[in-house]
Amino acid sequence: MPANRDSAPGAAPDTAPRHSIAVVSRRTGLNQLLLRAWERRYGVVAPGRTDTGRRLYSDLDIERLLLLRRLTAADHRIGDVATGTLDDLRALVAELPPAAAGAARPFPPAGTTPGAKTAAALLDEALVAVAALQPGALESVLERATMHLSRPTLRQELIQPLLQRVGELWRDGSLRIAHEHMASTIVQTFLATANANQVPATGSPLLVVASPSRNRHELGALLAASLGLDLGWEVLYLGADMPAEEIALAVDIRGARAVFLSLIYPPGDAVVAAQIELLRRLVGPQVGILAGGGSAPSYATTLADIDARLAMAPDDFAGALNELLS
Amino acid sequence: MPANRDSAPGAAPDTAPRHSIAVVSRRTGLNQLLLRAWERRYGVVAPGRTDTGRRLYSDLDIERLLLLRRLTAADHRIGDVATGTLDDLRALVAELPPAAAGAARPFPPAGTTPGAKTAAALLDEALVAVAALQPGALESVLERATMHLSRPTLRQELIQPLLQRVGELWRDGSLRIAHEHMASTIVQTFLATANANQVPATGSPLLVVASPSRNRHELGALLAASLGLDLGWEVLYLGADMPAEEIALAVDIRGARAVFLSLIYPPGDAVVAAQIELLRRLVGPQVGILAGGGSAPSYATTLADIDARLAMAPDDFAGALNELLS
DNA sequence: AGAGTTTTGTATAGATGTTGTCCAGTTGAA
DNA sequence: TTCAACTGGACAACATCTATACAAAACTCT
Numbered sequence: 224m225p226a227n228r229d230s231a232p233g234a235a236p237d238t239a240p241r242h243s244i245a246v247v248s249r250r251t252g253l254n255q256l257l258l259r260a261w262e263r264r265y266g267v268v269a270p271g272r273t274d275t276g277r278r279l280y281s282d283l284d285i286e287r288l289l290l291l292r293r294l295t296a297a298d299h300r301i302g303d304v305a306t307g308t309l310d311d312l313r314a315l316v317a318e319l320p321p322a323a324a325g326a327a328r329p330f331p332p333a334g335t336t337p338g339a340k341t342a343a344a345l346l347d348e349a350l351v352a353v354a355a356l357q358p359g360a361l362e363s364v365l366e367r368a369t370m371h372l373s374r375p376t377l378r379q380e381l382i383q384p385l386l387q388r389v390g391e392l393w394r395d396g397s398l399r400i401a402h403e404h405m406a407s408t409i410v411q412t413f414l415a416t417a418n419a420n421q422v423p424a425t426g427s428p429l430l431v432v433a434s435p436s437r438n439r440h441e442l443g444a445l446l447a448a449s450l451g452l453d454l455g456w457e458v459l460y461l462g463a464d465m466p467a468e469e470i471a472l473a474v475d476i477r478g479a480r481a482v483f484l485s486l487i488y489p490p491g492d493a494v495v496a497a498q499i500e501l502l503r504r505l506v507g508p509q510v511g512i513l514a515g516g517g518s519a520p521s522y523a524t525t526l527a528d529i530d531a532r533l534a535m536a537p538d539d540f541a542g543a544l545n546e547l548l549s
Numbered sequence: 550m551p552a553n554r555d556s557a558p559g560a561a562p563d564t565a566p567r568h569s570i571a572v573v574s575r576r577t578g579l580n581q582l583l584l585r586a587w588e589r590r591y592g593v594v595a596p597g598r599t600d601t602g603r604r605l606y607s608d609l610d611i612e613r614l615l616l617l618r619r620l621t622a623a624d625h626r627i628g629d630v631a632t633g634t635l636d637d638l639r640a641l642v643a644e645l646p647p648a649a650a651g652a653a654r655p656f657p658p659a660g661t662t663p664g665a666k667t668a669a670a671l672l673d674e675a676l677v678a679v680a681a682l683q684p685g686a687l688e689s690v691l692e693r694a695t696m697h698l699s700r701p702t703l704r705q706e707l708i709q710p711l712l713q714r715v716g717e718l719w720r721d722g723s724l725r726i727a728h729e730h731m732a733s734t735i736v737q738t739f740l741a742t743a744n745a746n747q748v749p750a751t752g753s754p755l756l757v758v759a760s761p762s763r764n765r766h767e768l769g770a771l772l773a774a775s776l777g778l779d780l781g782w783e784v785l786y787l788g789a790d791m792p793a794e795e796i797a798l799a800v801d802i803r804g805a806r807a808v809f810l811s812l813i814y815p816p817g818d819a820v821v822a823a824q825i826e827l828l829r830r831l832v833g834p835q836v837g838i839l840a841g842g843g844s845a846p847s848y849a850t851t852l853a854d855i856d857a858r859l860a861m862a863p864d865d866f867a868g869a870l871n872e873l874l875s
Numbered sequence: 876a877g878a879g880t881t882t883t884g885t886a887t888a889g890a891t892g893t894t895g896t897c898c899a900g901t902t903g904a905a
Numbered sequence: 906t907t908c909a910a911c912t913g914g915a916c917a918a919c920a921t922c923t924a925t926a927c928a929a930a931a932c933t934c935t
Binding site for chain 2 (some may be wrong): 245246249400408414464469
C-alpha cells in the first residue's frame, strides 16, 4: 500500500468517504443489516454521512470490514475483535490456520433471494438461457446455483446434465453450434473461476490434470480438477494437447503425486496409447496415474499395463486419489 | 506518462463539442431522459449548445458518461459519484470487484503486498509465475493488476506483452508447452471472468465476437470483447470454429449491430475467405463487420470487397464501433 | 449436563431520501 | 406537417435510515 503522505496538500484517498452501503455490502459480502448492526453495537467503523444522513464508507473502512469478515468466518467473535486496530486485525488474520483462510462463508446472503431452487429447476432455466443465446442469463443461473447446491450436486445434477442435454439437442437439430459453443464457453469459465477461488491448504498433495490429445472442450478435465480440489488436493491444470514429455516435466518441476488424463477423443488410438505408456516411463512408478473421459475405456488394456487406474465415476476418482495418500 | 488510451484517432481535441444527444444516448446506452435528468440534477456534464439550444457533447463527456454508467451498474449511487473528476471516476471503476461474486476471493488489499505497481513490474512477476508453473501466483498478479492499472493499460501493457513474451520464450526454447498452456488458460479465464463481470446497460448495442477458423487460443477474441465492453457495447462471445451460418444466426436471433472476426490462422486461406464473403451475404449490409488478429491483413482484399473494416489496433477498433453508432 | 445469560445474525415497520421515467407544453429542423 | 429536442414539474419504485424485536448459537456457572 502507498506510503502515507501526511500533511501533503490533497485528500488521502484511502480515508475519503465515498462508498454507499450498497457498494460496501457487495464488496464485503456482509449484508446491510449486519453492517448497521455491527456499527451500532460495536462501533466497528464510523462512516461519514451525506447531508441527508446516508452512510459513506472509505476504502479503509472496507478493508477493515473485509478483515472482520474473515475473522468471524474463522470463529472469532465479532465482539472480541471489533475494537482492534487495523494492524491488530491484520495480525490476527495472518495467524489464521490456512485451511480456514480461503474458504470463508458462502458469499452473498445480501439480496433477498427467492426460495430454494432445485437442481432440476435450475437446469431448466439454464437450458432456456442457452436456447436464447443469453450468456449473461446462463452465468446468473450458475451463480445462483452455487448458493443453493453443494459442489458435488452442482457438478452431477446441473453441469453434467446441462452439457449432456445441450449435446443431445445439438445432435437432433434443436440447437445449433452457436448455442453449444456459447454454453461450453460460459461453463468452462465458470468452472475455471470456481476452481481458482478454492485455495488448497499449504502442503496439499499435487494433482496434474491434462489431456494428451486435442479436445475441442476441456470440460471433463475441469470437472476432474474441481473434484480433486474438493478432495483436498492442489491442482495444476494444463489442458488439452499435452505431449507426455510436457506432462512429465510439470510433474517433475512441481513434485506432483498424481496425474489425471482426460481421454475424450479419439478412442483406441495407437499414438495416444504410446503417449500413455511414455508418460509412465517418464514419471516413474511413484506417481499415480488416473484416466477418465468418454474414450478412456477404449484404452483399458494400455492403462492396466502401466498400472494406471480407470476412473469413470466421481467415486472411482475419489477412491483412487485417497489410496495414493495411504 | 503512459497517456496511451484507447481514444479515437482523430487529431481533434477530445473536448470539441460535436455529438448530438441521440448519438450519445446510443453510444452510452443511457436514455435521453436520463442524460438530461443527470445533467439537470447533478451537473454530471456540461455539454455545449448549438445556437438554438441543442446539446453538443464532447468525446470527454462521453467517456465520463460511460464511466458513470459502469459505476451505477455496480451499485454506486449517481448522486455520490456525479461530481467526481474524470480521474476519480477512473479510479473507482478500476476498483470494481474483479472476481466473480458467489465465491470468496483470495484477499487483495492487505498490507502484505510490496509496492509493485507499474505494468513492467507486474509483467516481471507474471513471467516468474509462469516459469515456476504456479497458476495461483499468476492469478494473483492479474488480480492485483486490476487494482493498479486501468483496463486499457492492463490489456496493452500487461496481458498482450505477457502473451507475446511467453510465445517468444517458448519459441526460443526457454519455456515449454506446459508453461505456455498454463499461461493461456489462466489469462483466458481471467479475461472471460472480467468480461462477464462488466455488465452493459440495457439498450446497449450488441457486438458478436467469433472466429471462422479453428484457433488454439481465443485470447485475441477475448481482448476484443473486453475492448467492446469498455466502449459500452454488449458482447456475445461465440469463440472459435464458427461457420458463417452460425454467426449469422446469432446476429439474427439477438439483433446484433456488429460482428468482430478474429482471424489468427491460417493466413490467406480460400475457405476462410469464402466464409467471410458468405457472412456478409447472410447478415445483409446493415451489420458492421470488423476483423482483427494476426492473419487479418492477409484477407485485406476480401474484407474490402464486403465493406468490412480491418481493425488491428485498439484505436481502429474503437473508431469503427463508434462510427457504426453515429 | 443443564439452566440461565449473553452474543449475534436477521427480521419488521414506518419515515424519509434518491432516482429513473413520464407528461405537458414549447421551439427549432426537415 | 411531422419529428426531434428542449424545460420544468410530477411521481412511483426503490434504497436507506432508525428503532425494536426475536430466535438460535455460544458462553457461563453451577
